Amino acid sequence: MAYHKITLTVNGEAEQVDVSSNMTLLRMLREKMGKTGTKNGCAAGECGACTVMVDGEPVNSCMMLAIECDGKEIVTVEGLADNGHLAPIQEAIIDSGGVQCGFCTPGILIASQALLDRNPNPSQAEIQEALVGNLCRCTGYVRIIEAVQAAAKMV
């Protein structure tokens, strides 16, 4: 199987990595870069736990090959905070109690941040639609939605 050398930016840092053809972005982040905040839930594009931003767009990282990320800019949950200061969406999800086991949280944070980036003042329906691809089995979504609404007010 072929290997490829790729150059990309992860959370603002330039990286050079050797990846096999069949390595997904998810596996590269977790296994090659130690960015284990990005979770491996279903590996089928359904649960959203592996959501990261690629050039500003939220993507299921299990549904993208690492080689396809050559030259791209990736932001993972580790990259949301700014110099140790949590992003508003992170503060808001803590305040609202929108976290229980925490497994879905990184994907929810990235999908929510991406929503706020493209729509700073989303309605409840728009928040629900933006989080359709993020499954949470603990909190029942109400507090997660409240967190996004609160974050929208903070920004």
Next chain:
Amino acid sequence: MLDPHPSLPEFDYIKPKTLAEASQFLADHAGEARPLLGGTDIFVRMRDGFWKDQYLVDVKGLDGTNEISFDPAKGLTIGAGVSMNRVSAHPDVKVHYAVLAEAVDSVASYQLRSRATIVGNICNASPAGDTIGACILLGGVLNVHGLDGKRQEPLSTFFKGPGSTVLKAGDVVVSIELPLPPKGLQGTYLKLGRNKSSDLSIVGVTAIGYPDADTVSGYRVKVALASVAPTPLVVDKVEEIMAAKPITEDVIAEAAEAAFETASPIDDVRGGAKYRKLMSRNLSKKALTVVWEKLGR
């Protein structure tokens, strides 16, 4: 123990520099190579062992595959590599092809639609493909690059069966063209899934209608069904019935009955054949009523 998170099997990623190179490679490796767009179906099927390709040939970024453009005289061209989110967010799509945007937005989730493409949805040729009905009813034509160069394939004759199309080894779909829609076109896509959002369809109904002075009713109305036949299914009888006499609730019911009779679904994990047939009728009735109301009834 069964690995709950299996990796993708081994394959080689190929990035050709030209369409000619892509077609040649795919033809030389017929049966063991596949064009790659968003990969949202390919990766799942390879991971689950259904597809065992040795090569994935990334055709995104090749000539014309990454652009979406609207020409007020000719219509819309969507490159094969253009993500569903780009299509849905395109201002001209919202205005002129709203039914396509509605169908696109019903597919899975936003982050999956960052990767998924309309041409990929079409080439997979799943009877359940949400965006296919709109593309067929809007008169979609595919631009294909094959070993013999470029040609066009109309969607109306493109599908042969589940996962099967007229495409041959070496063919790469470059883009889809949708002509300018008829004046006053209205449409809707209604989807029944196992949950309200993000699921594959048990039944999907695309309906469009527009004023047409050549019909008795004054309207041309069409319906395409998803997930109820081996291929996406246009119900020709709906068009006949809705053209032949002034549209009333009874005429809509008669047209919906034609959808019921034409549907030939199977039992599968998402729903039973009988349920699908009944819901083909009920959803068609609902979709035709929506279109009729949008047309001003």
